[in-house]
Amino acid sequence: MTASAESDLLAKVPHQLFIGGDWVDSTSGRAIGVQDPATGLVIKTIADASVADGARALDAAVAAQDGWASTPARVRGEILRGAFDLLQERKEEFALLMTLEMGKPLAEARGEVVYGGEFLRWFSEEAVRIGGHYGANPEGTGRMIVTNLPVGPSFLITPWNFPLAMATRKIAPAIAAGCTAVVKPAELTPLTTLYLGKLLEESGLPKGVLNIITTSTSNDVSAPIIADPRLRKLSFTGSTPVGVRLLKQAADGVLRTSMELGGNAPFLVFEDADLEKAVEGAMQAKFRNIGQACTAANRFIVHESVADEFARLVTAKVSTMTIGRGTEDGVTIGPLINAAAVQKAVDLVGDAVAKGATVLTGGSVVEGDGTFYEPTVISGVAADSDILREEIFGPVLSITTFTDEADAVAKANDTEYGLVGYAYTKDLARAQRLIESLQTGMMGLNVGVLSNAAAPFGGVKQSGMGREGGTDGIREYLETKYILTPNPFA
Numbered sequence: 001m002t003a004s005a006e007s008d009l010l011a012k013v014p015h016q017l018f019i020g021g022d023w024v025d026s027t028s029g030r031a032i033g034v035q036d037p038a039t040g041l042v043i044k045t046i047a048d049a050s051v052a053d054g055a056r057a058l059d060a061a062v063a064a065q066d067g068w069a070s071t072p073a074r075v076r077g078e079i080l081r082g083a084f085d086l087l088q089e090r091k092e093e094f095a096l097l098m099t100l101e102m103g104k105p106l107a108e109a110r111g112e113v114v115y116g117g118e119f120l121r122w123f124s125e126e127a128v129r130i131g132g133h134y135g136a137n138p139e140g141t142g143r144m145i146v147t148n149l150p151v152g153p154s155f156l157i158t159p160w161n162f163p164l165a166m167a168t169r170k171i172a173p174a175i176a177a178g179c180t181a182v183v184k185p186a187e188l189t190p191l192t193t194l195y196l197g198k199l200l201e202e203s204g205l206p207k208g209v210l211n212i213i214t215t216s217t218s219n220d221v222s223a224p225i226i227a228d229p230r231l232r233k234l235s236f237t238g239s240t241p242v243g244v245r246l247l248k249q250a251a252d253g254v255l256r257t258s259m260e261l262g263g264n265a266p267f268l269v270f271e272d273a274d275l276e277k278a279v280e281g282a283m284q285a286k287f288r289n290i291g292q293a294c295t296a297a298n299r300f301i302v303h304e305s306v307a308d309e310f311a312r313l314v315t316a317k318v319s320t321m322t323i324g325r326g327t328e329d330g331v332t333i334g335p336l337i338n339a340a341a342v343q344k345a346v347d348l349v350g351d352a353v354a355k356g357a358t359v360l361t362g363g364s365v366v367e368g369d370g371t372f373y374e375p376t377v378i379s380g381v382a383a384d385s386d387i388l389r390e391e392i393f394g395p396v397l398s399i400t401t402f403t404d405e406a407d408a409v410a411k412a413n414d415t416e417y418g419l420v421g422y423a424y425t426k427d428l429a430r431a432q433r434l435i436e437s438l439q440t441g442m443m444g445l446n447v448g449v450l451s452n453a454a455a456p457f458g459g460v461k462q463s464g465m466g467r468e469g470g471t472d473g474i475r476e477y478l479e480t481k482y483i484l485t486p487n488p489f490a
Helices: 003-012 051-069 073-089 091-102 106-129 165-177 191-202 218-227 240-252 275-291 307-318 339-354 405-413 428-437 470-475
Strands: 017-019 022-024 031-035 042-047 133-136 142-150 154-157 181-184 210-212 233-237 256-260 265-269 297-303 358-361 376-379 396-402 420-424 442-445 478-486
Touching: 003 042, 003 091, 003 191, 017 051, 017 191, 042 191, 051 142, 051 181, 051 210, 051 218, 073 091, 073 106, 073 165, 073 191, 091 106, 091 191, 106 165, 106 470, 154 165, 154 218, 165 181, 165 191, 165 233, 165 470, 181 218, 191 210, 218 240, 233 240, 240 256, 265 275, 265 405, 275 297, 275 307, 275 396, 275 420, 297 307, 297 405, 307 358, 307 376, 307 396, 339 358, 339 376, 339 396, 396 405, 405 428, 420 428, 428 442
Parallel strands: 154 181, 154 233, 181 210, 233 256, 265 297, 265 420, 297 396, 376 396, 420 442
Antiparallel strands: 017 022, 017 210, 031 042, 133 142, 142 478, 358 376
C-alpha cells in the first residue's frame, strides 16, 4: 500500500463532529491527534468535543426521535441496506483505515469489514420483523394487544479494538428499531466511525438520527448525556470497571442498558481432542486481532496427558508468525494499541515466569518504532499467576493443565467473568455437559471463532448484560407495550 493511497484515504475522512446532519467544529478549541500504533506518528487531527457539543448532539437526537420512530420500517431497512451496499463498494478503504488507526493486519481488517457489514444487512431485514400479538384474555372479557415501540434516544459508546464492527453492531439495531443515537467512538480509533457516519449520510439517513462526537474527555462529556432525562438507552462495550461506573450513572435515570464488558475466556483441550484442530482453533481464538478481543482465549486449560504435545504444536505455529505494520504483505501480528498495552503484556508474562512458567517462544518487546510485542507461548503457568486472573489483551498464549473434567470445569469457571468459553473434545456426552456447566454467555465447541451477526453476543456475571446481534439485538432498543380493549362481541 503506497503512502499516497493512505494520504488520499485519510483526506476523505471527516475531521469534524457529526451533529444534526451537519459536520461541525467543536466548541472546545481542542483537537485529537490520531496515531498509527505501528509508527507512533499522528495520521489525522480531528475535533475534540466539549460538554456543550455532547449536549448539542443529544438535542439533535431528541429532535429527530419522533419523526424517525414514525418512519416506516421498510424505509429504515432500505437505508441500512443501502449503507451495506455502499460499504461493499468501499471495503478496501474501510479495511485500510482500520489498519492505519488500530494496527491490525490488512487481511484481518478485510475480515472485519465483512463481519461489520453483516450487522447492517441483518438489521435491515430485522427492521420489518418487529412484531407483537393480539388475542382474547383468558377471561374472555377483553382483547389484549402487545406491541413493541422504540425505546428512544440512545447513547452508544464503542471500543477501539473493532472500530467498524462495534459501531455497526450498535448503530444498526438502533436505526432499525426507530431510535435516534449519539455515538461516542474510542479516542484511539475514531476515524472508522466518522467515515461510517459519512457513509450513512450518503445512504439517506435523515438529519439528527445519527450523531457522532469524538472526545478526549470522555467522562466529562458522557456524564451529562447519561444524566439527561431525555436519554432512554445506554449501550457500552469496554472494560468492566468502566461499565460498572456507567451502570451507576444510568441507575439514576433508570435507563435501559446493554453492557458488553471484560472477558477471561477459557480454552479447554481434552485428552480425546483432535490436537491439530485444537491448535488451529487456538491460533484463531488467541491471535485474531493481535489478541486484542474480548472473545480472545485467555486461559488455555489443557489435559495433563496432552499438554506437552499441544504446547509443542502451537509453539511451532506461533514461532512462524510475522511481525510488522499491518499494511505490509505477509504480516500476521501488528502492533498493540499503545505503550500501556505492551507494558501489560510485559508485566503479566514476567509475573508468570517468576512463578515458574516457561517461555516457549516470544516473550519480549520488539525494539524500534511502534508498540510491538512478540507473539508468545508460555507453559507451566501456576494457578496464582496474574495472567490467569486478568484479561491479557495481547498476543500471549498461556498454558496450564487439568486432571479430569470436573477439574477443567472448576478452573474454567474460577473467574468473575463469563463472556465466552471454548472446548475441544470428541465426546458428545461431555460436550453436552460442558454446554450446561460452563458459566459463559457464549461457547465455541470445537471452533475457534464464533461471532456472527445472526447470533446473540453477550456474557454473564461481570462480562455484562443484554445481547447484541441476532433477533435479540433489536429487542434491546424496543419497549413492550400492552393494551387492553373491551370484548367487541359483548
